[in-house]
Amino acid sequence: NKSINLKQRPVGTPTLADFDIIELENNLNVSEGEILLESKYISVDPYLRGRMSDAKSYVPPFNVGEPISSGIVAEVIETKNDKFKKGDFVSGLLQWKEKQISTGEGLQKIDKSKASLSAYLGIVGMTGLTAFLGLHEIGKPKKGETLVVSGAAGAVGSVVGQIGKILGLNVIGIAGTDEKIDMLKSEFGFDYGINYKTTKDMKAAIKEAAPNGVDIYFDNVGGPISDAVLFNINQFARIIICGAISVYNKTELPMAIAVQPFLVKNSALMQGFIVSNYAEKFPVAMKQLSTWLGEGKLTYKETIVEGFDNTPQAFLDMMNGKNKGKMIVKV
Numbered sequence: 620n621k622s623i624n625l626k627q628r629p630v631g632t633p634t635l636a637d638f639d640i641i642e643l644e645n646n647l648n649v650s651e652g653e654i655l656l657e658s659k660y661i662s663v664d665p666y667l668r669g670r671m672s673d674a675k676s677y678v679p680p681f682n683v684g685e686p687i688s689s690g691i692v693a694e695v696i697e698t699k700n701d702k703f704k705k706g707d708f709v710s711g712l713l714q715w716k717e718k719q720i721s722t723g724e725g726l727q728k729i730d731k732s733k734a735s736l737s738a739y740l741g742i743v744g745m746t747g748l749t750a751f752l753g754l755h756e757i758g759k760p761k762k763g764e765t766l767v768v769s770g771a772a773g774a775v776g777s778v779v780g781q782i783g784k785i786l787g788l789n790v791i792g793i794a795g796t797d798e799k800i801d802m803l804k805s806e807f808g809f810d811y812g813i814n815y816k817t818t819k820d821m822k823a824a825i826k827e828a829a830p831n832g833v834d835i836y837f838d839n840v841g842g843p844i845s846d847a848v849l850f851n852i853n854q855f856a857r858i859i860i861c862g863a864i865s866v867y868n869k870t871e872l873p874m875a876i877a878v879q880p881f882l883v884k885n886s887a888l889m890q891g892f893i894v895s896n897y898a899e900k901f902p903v904a905m906k907q908l909s910t911w912l913g914e915g916k917l918t919y920k921e922t923i924v925e926g927f928d929n930t931p932q933a934f935l936d937m938m939n940g941k942n943k944g945k946m947i948v949k950v
């Protein structure tokens with residue numbers, strides 16, 4: 620049994636030296652009311668970068684010398700808790716350990732006949748909910764409108780764009796390789812894609828893609844990409860600030876005020892979004908996502924990295940754009 624701990628707080632871009640793989644005791648004693656879990660799939664997510672720092676945020680930081688935690692799908696291999704039986708699969712926030720004891724609190728039982736186990740970390744899990752609820756609750760999409768999605772080829776972005784198409788929007792995606800741009804159009808049905816790494820004038824490229832302007836911007840990345848989108852917004856545009864991965868590794872944040880006049884003049888709404896604030900809407904959102912999946916209206920992509928020890932590398936690779944769709948570790 621092993622665990623992956625935060626060895627030190629990364630400064631700037633994290634490296635493998637920030638993580639420690641620790642050998643743990645193999646004999647775990649299950650007490651009354653507890654279950655023994657074996658990790659099957661581990662989610663690596665951009666927000667974990669924030670938890671590796673000690674800056675105050677909406678989730679507490681990880682402690683140095685202790686295991687990292689994230690969304691994990693695990694199998695119950697021993698149980699002294701009536702609510703769980705051996706062979707059940709659960710998902711929830713768990714530690715980066717091959718095996719661990721839990722009381723079961725906060726864990727959801729999952730049904731592998733309804734979706735693949737890994738999908739509970741993505742499309743029918745946190746990132747799917749983020750896409751659905753962020754777009755609906757703040758984006759308030761109306762048929763015929765134009766939606767721009769940044770981080771479009773990732774776990775959240777690829778689902779946002781597809782939901783946009785289901786709802787009859789004109790959808791433009793921004794991502795970092797030509798292969799990802801092709802995938803947005805051929806697999807996810809986006810109308811238009813822009814490679815931000817090879818496009819010199821992003822402002823002009825967005826204007827060309829959205830000649831009638833942008834009504835909704837689902838922002839996963841922040842920074843100059845977002846400034847370029849905001850220069851192109853329409854009256855009463857809605858801007859969902861879901862993430863800002865372009866600045867997560869920055870030690871100093873750039874000051875950007877150039878776009879504020881565009882928000883004023885267009886009476887635009889810009890609002891931060893945190894999926895956990897919408898927990899009461901999860902059942903409805905999950906039902907709709909599952910229905911669309913079942914009907915084939917929604918599809919998803921995963922990049923699966925094999926091996927528990929490769930979890931830190933998978934995290935670094937995801938931050939670097941090596942993933943298409945949801946980045947997941949198969950233990």
Ligand code: NDP
Nearest residue numbers: 665773774775794795839840862863864865892893894940
């Ligand atoms: P992704 O699957 O989208 O993976 C991250 C992607 O970010 C990479 O593949 C890479 O793609 C892109 N990226 C990395 N660096 C940059 C950069 N400098 N500029 C632009 N793009 C970059 O991750 P998720 O779908 O899990 O998360 C997407 C965003 O949503 C993150 O910002 C995350 O924090 C946020 N989020 C927010 C939630 C909330 O409740 N608020 C919940 C879940 C996620 P590329 O090749 O295109 O560069």
